[in-house]
Amino acid sequence: MEGELKPMDAEQLRECAHKMVDFIADYYKNIENFPVLSQVQPGYLRELLPDSAPSRPEPLQDVLDDVQEKIFPGVTHWQSPEYFAYFPSNSSVAGFLGEMLSAGINMVGFSWITSPAATELEMIVLDWLAKALKLPDEFLSTGQGGGVIQGTASEAVLVVLLAARDKVLRRVGRDAIGKLVVYSSDQTHSALQKACKIGGIHPENCRVLKTDSSTEYALSPELLSEAISQDVASGSIPFFLCATVGTTSSTAVDPLPALGKIANSNGLWFHVDAAYAGSACICLEFRHYIDGVEEADSFNMNAHKWFLTNFDCSALWVKERSALIQSLSTNPEFLKNKASQDNMVVDYKDWQIPLGRRFRSLKLWMVLRLYGLENLRAYIRNHIELARKFEELIKLDQRFEVVAPRNFSLVCFRLLPTQNDVECANRLNRKLLDAVNSTGELFISHTVLSDKYVLRFAVGAPLTEERHVVAAWKMIQEKASALLMNS
Amino acid sequence: MEGELKPMDAEQLRECAHKMVDFIADYYKNIENFPVLSQVQPGYLRELLPDSAPSRPEPLQDVLDDVQEKIFPGVTHWQSPEYFAYFPSNSSVAGFLGEMLSAGINMVGFSWITSPAATELEMIVLDWLAKALKLPDEFLSTGQGGGVIQGTASEAVLVVLLAARDKVLRRVGRDAIGKLVVYSSDQTHSALQKACKIGGIHPENCRVLKTDSSTEYALSPELLSEAISQDVASGSIPFFLCATVGTTSSTAVDPLPALGKIANSNGLWFHVDAAYAGSACICLEFRHYIDGVEEADSFNMNAHKWFLTNFDCSALWVKERSALIQSLSTNPEFLKNKASQDNMVVDYKDWQIPLGRRFRSLKLWMVLRLYGLENLRAYIRNHIELARKFEELIKLDQRFEVVAPRNFSLVCFRLLPTQNDVECANRLNRKLLDAVNSTGELFISHTVLSDKYVLRFAVGAPLTEERHVVAAWKMIQEKASALLMNS
Numbered sequence: 012m013e014g015e016l017k018p019m020d021a022e023q024l025r026e027c028a029h030k031m032v033d034f035i036a037d038y039y040k041n042i043e044n045f046p047v048l049s050q051v052q053p054g055y056l057r058e059l060l061p062d063s064a065p066s067r068p069e070p071l072q073d074v075l076d077d078v079q080e081k082i083f084p085g086v087t088h089w090q091s092p093e094y095f096a097y098f099p100s101n102s103s104v105a106g107f108l109g110e111m112l113s114a115g116i117n118m119v120g121f122s123w124i125t126s127p128a129a130t131e132l133e134m135i136v137l138d139w140l141a142k143a144l145k146l147p148d149e150f151l152s153t154g155q156g157g158g159v160i161q162g163t164a165s166e167a168v169l170v171v172l173l174a175a176r177d178k179v180l181r182r183v184g185r186d187a188i189g190k191l192v193v194y195s196s197d198q199t200h201s202a203l204q205k206a207c208k209i210g211g212i213h214p215e216n217c218r219v220l221k222t223d224s225s226t227e228y229a230l231s232p233e234l235l236s237e238a239i240s241q242d243v244a245s246g247s248i249p250f251f252l253c254a255t256v257g258t259t260s261s262t263a264v265d266p267l268p269a270l271g272k273i274a275n276s277n278g279l280w281f282h283v284d285a286a287y288a289g290s291a292c293i294c295l296e297f298r299h300y301i302d303g304v305e306e307a308d309s310f311n312m313n314a315h316k317w318f319l320t321n322f323d324c325s326a327l328w329v330k331e332r333s334a335l336i337q338s339l340s341t342n343p344e345f346l347k348n349k350a351s352q353d354n355m356v357v358d359y360k361d362w363q364i365p366l367g368r369r370f371r372s373l374k375l376w377m378v379l380r381l382y383g384l385e386n387l388r389a390y391i392r393n394h395i396e397l398a399r400k401f402e403e404l405i406k407l408d409q410r411f412e413v414v415a416p417r418n419f420s421l422v423c424f425r426l427l428p429t430q431n432d433v434e435c436a437n438r439l440n441r442k443l444l445d446a447v448n449s450t451g452e453l454f455i456s457h458t459v460l461s462d463k464y465v466l467r468f469a470v471g472a473p474l475t476e477e478r479h480v481v482a483a484w485k486m487i488q489e490k491a492s493a494l495l496m497n498s
Numbered sequence: 499m500e501g502e503l504k505p506m507d508a509e510q511l512r513e514c515a516h517k518m519v520d521f522i523a524d525y526y527k528n529i530e531n532f533p534v535l536s537q538v539q540p541g542y543l544r545e546l547l548p549d550s551a552p553s554r555p556e557p558l559q560d561v562l563d564d565v566q567e568k569i570f571p572g573v574t575h576w577q578s579p580e581y582f583a584y585f586p587s588n589s590s591v592a593g594f595l596g597e598m599l600s601a602g603i604n605m606v607g608f609s610w611i612t613s614p615a616a617t618e619l620e621m622i623v624l625d626w627l628a629k630a631l632k633l634p635d636e637f638l639s640t641g642q643g644g645g646v647i648q649g650t651a652s653e654a655v656l657v658v659l660l661a662a663r664d665k666v667l668r669r670v671g672r673d674a675i676g677k678l679v680v681y682s683s684d685q686t687h688s689a690l691q692k693a694c695k696i697g698g699i700h701p702e703n704c705r706v707l708k709t710d711s712s713t714e715y716a717l718s719p720e721l722l723s724e725a726i727s728q729d730v731a732s733g734s735i736p737f738f739l740c741a742t743v744g745t746t747s748s749t750a751v752d753p754l755p756a757l758g759k760i761a762n763s764n765g766l767w768f769h770v771d772a773a774y775a776g777s778a779c780i781c782l783e784f785r786h787y788i789d790g791v792e793e794a795d796s797f798n799m800n801a802h803k804w805f806l807t808n809f810d811c812s813a814l815w816v817k818e819r820s821a822l823i824q825s826l827s828t829n830p831e832f833l834k835n836k837a838s839q840d841n842m843v844v845d846y847k848d849w850q851i852p853l854g855r856r857f858r859s860l861k862l863w864m865v866l867r868l869y870g871l872e873n874l875r876a877y878i879r880n881h882i883e884l885a886r887k888f889e890e891l892i893k894l895d896q897r898f899e900v901v902a903p904r905n906f907s908l909v910c911f912r913l914l915p916t917q918n919d920v921e922c923a924n925r926l927n928r929k930l931l932d933a934v935n936s937t938g939e940l941f942i943s944h945t946v947l948s949d950k951y952v953l954r955f956a957v958g959a960p961l962t963e964e965r966h967v968v969a970a971w972k973m974i975q976e977k978a979s980a981l982l983m984n985s
Contacts, residue, residue: 016591016868018806018877018960019577024591025523031595032519035602036512049614053842056618064626064866067873071595074867078599082860085615089605090506097612097832100854102604104503104511108518108558112565114597115522117589117808118576125584127536128572131543139551162649163852173696186676188698201828202853208825209660209851211675211698259832315854319505321604322856338695341688345584345746345945345954355540364696364851365650366689367587367802369809373569379551380561381503386554390505458832467832473505 015068027071034075035107038083039090042474046451047091051084087454092474095483096456098259098287098421099471103319105381109374110321119367123356124348126370130357133160133372136379137326143293143384144312147305150328152357158328159335159362160371164286165202166364167311167327172206172251174334175280175308179250192216192242193251196230196265198258200284216247223461227416228263230254232270239277252279254307256300257288260458260467261415261423264288264300271306283307286325288419290317291395294388300418317420317471319378319390324371336361390473394420397480398470404484410491414460420470425463426491429498437464439494446490453483502555514558521562522594525570526577529961533938534578538571574941579961582970583943585746585774585908586958590806592868596861597808606854610843611835613857617844620647620859623866624813630780630871631799634792637815639844645815646822646849647858651773652689653851654798654814659693659738661821662767662795666737679703679729680738683717683752685745687771703734710948714903715750717741719757726764739766741794743787744775747945747954748902748910751775751787758793770794773812775906777804778882781875787905804907804958806865806877811858823848877960881907884967885957891971897978901947907957912950913978916985924951926981933977940970 017023059081089100120129137158141150150156161167172193180188191212195203197219207217218238222228239249252274254265267283274281283304289312291297304310309329314320329335340361342351350356360366382390398420405411405424415423426443428436441464444457456467466487470480504510546568576587607616624645628637637643648654659680667675678699682690684706694704705725709715726736739761741752754770761768770791776799778784791797796816801807816822827848829838837843847853869877885907892898892911902910913930915923928951931944943954953974957967 015873018588018590018869019526020591021523021526024526024594025519027591027595028519028523028598029516031598032512032515035598036508036515038602039506039508039511048611051614053610053614053837054618056615057622060619060622062625063629064623065870068870069867071868074864082615082619085613085618086603087605087611087613088603089612090603100604100606101505102602103505104507104514107511107601107604108514110601111515111518111522111598114594114601114808115525115589116573116575116577117587117594118574119587119809123540124535124574125576126572126574127538127540128543128569131541131572132547132569135544135547138549142550163854165852165854169851177695185700188675189673201830201833205826205828205851205853208664209696213672259830321601322606323852323854339692341692343688343746345943346688347944350540364656364692365652365810366692367650367652367810377561380556381558382505383552383555386502456832457834 030071042088042091043093045083045088045091047088047093047454048448048451049085049087050449050451056081056085090472090474092472092476092479093453093483094472095468095470096454098316098469100315100322101317101319101471101473102321103378103473105377106319106321106374109377113370113373116370118370120370121360121366121368122346122348122358123350129370129372130359132376133359134158134357136372136376137328139379140326140375141328144289144301145298146310146328149330150310155332156328156330157332157357158326159359161325161327161363162323163325164200164284164311164313165205167325168202168253168282168284169206169209170335170339170363171280171282171309171329173210173338175251176210176212177338178334179248183248187248189213190246190248192218192247192249194218194220194235194238194249195253196220196222196255198222198228198260198263199253199255200259203253222263228258228261228460230265230270232266232273235270235273239273249277249279251282253282253284256283256285257419261460262288262418262421263415264418267301267303267306271303275306281307282309284311286311286313287316289313291391291419293384294391314375317391319382319387319473320375324375332362339363394470397475397477398422400477401468401470401480401484408488410495414463414465422468423458423460423465424468425465433462439498440464440466442494443491446494447487450486452486517558529575529578530580532570532575532578534575534580534941535935535938536572536574537936537938543568543572577959577961579959579963579966580940580970581959582955582957583941585803585956587802587809588804588806588958588960589808590865590960592864593806593808593861596864600857600860603857605857607857608847608853608855609833609835609838609845611837616857616859617846619863620846621645621844623859623863624815626866627813627862628815631776631788632785633797633815636817637797642819643815643817644819644844645813646846648812648814648850649810650812651687651771651798651800652692654812655689655740655769655771656693656696657822657826657850658767658769658796658816659697660825662738663697663699664825665821666735670735674735676700677733677735679705679734679736681705681707681722681725681736682740683707683709683742685709685715685747685750686740686742687746690740709750715745715748715947717752717757719753719760722757722760726760736764736766738769740769740771743770743772744906748947749775749905749908750902751905754788754790754793758790762793768794769796771798773798773800774803778878778906780871781878801862804878806869806874806960807862811862819849826850881957884962884964885909887964888955888957888967888971895975897982901950901952909955910945910947910952911955912952920949926985927951927953929981930978933981934974937973939973
């Protein structure tokens with residue numbers, strides 16, 4: 012490249028970005044050569060980089076070399092086919108292209124006027140996705156509701172909690188905030204607890220209802236009813252229920268129809284968190300998992316998990332967008348414009364925490380168009396089938412047990428203890444996790460269910476094939492054998 | 499391309515992404531041919547797109563054609579050299595490359611372990627930037643404080659407000675939340691008001707202190723002192739002060755040293771919002787604008803505004819990271835890991851609202867390295883010089899006045915009324931704004947200062963050159979002449 016890099020120049024951008032494309036394509040070509048879970052020690056990078064920013068420009072090649080030599084060793088490779096931890100966070104060709112385009116246009120779509128296409132494409136694409144999920148019409152943007160892309164499921168549950176909080180406080184008076192009660196199961200994502208802290212809901216008013224294997228870790232409608240009755244009797248004000256379809260620990264499915272009825276008859280805002288499992292519900296045979304969503308006030312699924320849309324893209328639908336807007340709108344003079352003042356448009360700034368927002372609908376639109384719903388269904392089915400095979404392999408080895416039902420593409424399992432000692436079993440499985448992950452050859456994570464330390468194997472990376480699942484199982488078996496021999 | 503697009507395939511990614519690079523480079527090559535402000539009508543896009551997602555994949559070329567024909571007309575081109583509205587939102591070659599790489603790696607860096615490099619590079623690069631801004635050492639990650647990348651300044655002020663709220667409530671008891679008082683000027687960004695709503699601070703406890711031209715729209719320390727004294731006398735609890743360096747309406751600069759002393763002697767959390775103007779403070783001659791930042795508890799500047807880092811990248815520094823963590827941490831079993839449990843690492847999930855986070859430090863690192871601080875300073879100085887020239891042009895035309903001092907690269911001006919009638923003048927300037935923006939040849943925005951409707955001309959797009967500023971002024975003059983002739 013001739014001369015120094017300009018702040019922006021079409022031809023310099025072309026030249027450098029082509030170089031970056033090859034760098035990233037090569038990354039994917041070689042991704043199996045990296046340890047999946049980074050094996051660096053805390054503080055490793057500070058020793059490798061200078062103390063302050065350079066005064067003079069450095070060549071792109073130097074930066075790319077540093078990425079290769081200094082950054083990549085510190086990356087945990089979520090896109091590796093051997094990544095089975097937490098939940099997946101899909102990158103795809105289409106999702107990546109959408110991110111590129113969004114970064115290229117680089118507009119800030121807080122109000123309709125700041126790029127009408129960004130707002131309108133988001134409305135349209137979330138309608139598309141709502142239809143693919145067969146969500147009730149009230150969630151479509153053509154009525155009183157609509158969809159919006161949040162950054163994460165945490166932000167999704169926060170904004171609806173705030174909408175619900177303010178709705179009830181308008182009725183009972185804001186000094187009653189200390190009486191507001193939130194309901195969920197002990198399997199609900201910690202994002203709810205965080206949202207409550209942020210919104211000033213008192214921690215002891217968060218009813219974390221106990222689950223166990225008798226309901227397959229799903230929230231019991233009877234427990235919920237009882238809790239609400241007790242709270243009402245004691246003068247508290249129940250106002251929010253969060254149900255989960257596909258809990259983080261074990262993909263448990265809360266019974267939406269029964270829970271929804273209770274929520275509605277008690278005037279609770281009913282939020283359904285299907286952050287991970289929502290993607291599967293585009294397949295007819297899995298759609299029943301969200302039966303009952305008709306009763307919900309809001310529904311959330313993360314396209315950035317298992318739907319080939321690069322992070323971040325969390326799709327939230329509400330039936331009553333005015334509740335969100337009443338809680339979250341601001342209208343400073345410097346943002347006023349005719350379209351907004353005349354109420355002719357949606358201004359997504361009033362549906363979210365931040366003001367600014369990226370053009371995230373582009374990537375979801377490109378995923379839906381470049382793959383098409385049929386291929387997306389096949390993609391999901393393939394992962395579920397791979398998880399089923401992994402589960403079968405476990406069942407063939409009597410040293411192991413499957414701890415919770417496999418509903419989607421997550422398998423919860425553990426190595427059985429030699430004696431019937433919970434603590435001993437937990438230690439054993441913790442050691443097994445460490446042994447497996449420290450090889451760098453695969454990455455799995457853990458949880459605790461009914462005091463049992465459990466290993467989680469989540470299939471869902473776009474590059475994962477049957478051979479990776481089989482090899483992973485073989486490695487887990489080997490490490491288990493070694494551990495049992497030495498214990 | 500042979501066959502259908504796979505979810506992820508290195509060679510398909512290479513081929514498609516090269517195509518996308520050329521598409522985006524061509525966009526920048528032709529960016530002056532688009533109307534800067536989109537001229538579409540509300541609802542335009544729904545008529546152009548199908549009602550539902552396709553079942554079968556569509557070719558990339560079809561999508562690119564649709565972007566060109568259907569999306570671009572609805573885009574307001576923030577990267578156009580004729581964009582002078584709001585504040586800039588810089589895209590750059592380096593920032594774009596960083597976004598590409600981040601989307602390519604597509605990891606979710608909530609905890610250190612999920613990609614140590616993401617956390618560590620963020621700590622290092624924010625230390626670099628803190629040093630370039632000559633922030634006090636307490637803001638460096640090597641002590642009790644540190645920097646973190648938030649999505650926006652709204653999230654930055656929210657997280658520190660929550661930290662400050664919870665800190666004082668731990669002392670006075672949470673039932674005193676109705677007594678907590680927040681201070682700012684009437685020029686403070688609406689993000690503070692929104693943060694207060696979210697955090698449950700009562701709206702009537704938000705002291706919005708009046709400013710006027712006598713202080714050049716800066717917050718008066720005397721007014722602040724009086725307000726605090728009154729509140730203390732009436733039993734309220736002052737706890738948070740937000741000062742601004744470079745307000746949104748007119749880039750007013752609140753006097754940090756005096757305000758900081760008052761905040762500290764009264765035990766208030768002192769937040770400094772330099773979202774826009776912070777970038778200028780890497781230049782020695784502008785650094786004095788943040789003199790007094792030593793008194794602040796937190797400091798925020800948006801690298802995504804005027805620092806060549808693609809949206810989003812809002813840099814927040816705090817002196818006491820434990821306050822953030824106490825408010826925002828969660829520790830569910832499924833995220834536990836040795837490095838976190840042993841307190842050996844930073845887990846940025848506990849410094850922000852969402853759980854998941856992108857690898858945003860890559861783009862800031864690339865901006866700092868590929869341009870270097872000297873060129874970044876020259877970049878800022880050039881925009882300030884262009885704004886100064888625009889201001890001079892205004893002063894040569896007696897039909898106009900400059901309404902507020904130009905501190906950085908924003909010029910606030912208006913067409914003077916023919917009679918001394920405020921309403922008439924406001925109508926005239928509103929018409930001038932519409933006339934100018936509806937040409938599509940440039941985009942400026944407005945505000946209101948002391949009841950005067952004021953036009954804002956913010957220089958800061960990476961492609962803006964002197965010729966664009968001169969042409970913009972000529973166009974504004976022409977539209978003014980036409981308006982005056984017809985009025």
